[in-house]
Amino acid sequence: MKEIIRFAWGISSLGDFMVAISDKGIVAVEFSSDHAAIESALEARFPDAVLEHSQEGLTEVATTVAGVIDDPASVCDLPLDLRGTAYEVKVWQMLREIPTGQTTSYGALAARLGTRDSRDVTQAIANNAVAILVPCHRVIKKDGSISGYRWGVRRKRALLAREQGSQAH
Numbered sequence: 001m002k003e004i005i006r007f008a009w010g011i012s013s014l015g016d017f018m019v020a021i022s023d024k025g026i027v028a029v030e031f032s033s034d035h036a037a038i039e040s041a042l043e044a045r046f047p048d049a050v051l052e053h054s055q056e057g058l059t060e061v062a063t064t065v066a067g068v069i070d071d072p073a074s075v076c077d078l079p080l081d082l083r084g085t086a087y088e089v090k091v092w093q094m095l096r097e098i099p100t101g102q103t104t105s106y107g108a109l110a111a112r113l114g115t116r117d118s119r120d121v122t123q124a125i126a127n128n129a130v131a132i133l134v135p136c137h138r139v140i141k142k143d144g145s146i147s148g149y150r151w152g153v154r155r156k157r158a159l160l161a162r163e164q165g166s167q168a169h
Contacts (some may be wrong), residue, residue: 002050003046008057010066018032018042025081029129031155083129087124095139103160105140
């Protein structure tokens with residue numbers, strides 16, 4: 001029997017986003033106003049799954065994700081179903097351990113993994129398809145500057161600023 005991946009669209013203060021979920025948990029949270037392109041990317045990512053647009057069925061999940069986008073300090077206990085290589089999943093789990101309002105560098109993550117080369121870490125972060133809930137936006141360059149972000153540097157800056165603001169309260 002084919003796996004079913006349900007997805008829905010949400011609206012947040014940082015733009016439209018799509019959330020996709022398996023029976024185990026969230027497999028993707030992607031920002032985009034181009035719904036067709038993100039849905040095509042989801043099909044390519046899960047070629048053996050049946051994709052179901054489930055707007056009404058996932059309203060609560062989309063609302064929760066939108067709430068985390070607006071208030072990164074809010075508690076989110078939605079289950080995740082992280083799909084990637086063992087190395088990628090390890091990096092993504094490390095990202096989830098970075099406290100709200102704090103950042104780390106690509107090199108620091110690489111060092112925690114026992115390597116001085118941050119390119120593999122950078123690639124694993126780039127392959128993360130779960131925005132916000134796997135907080136790759138908390139990784140910055142060694143000099144403190146903001147580098148690329150899959151969903152745009154403007155969103156990354158906004159998320160970091162929100163997290164700093166939520167820590168001030």
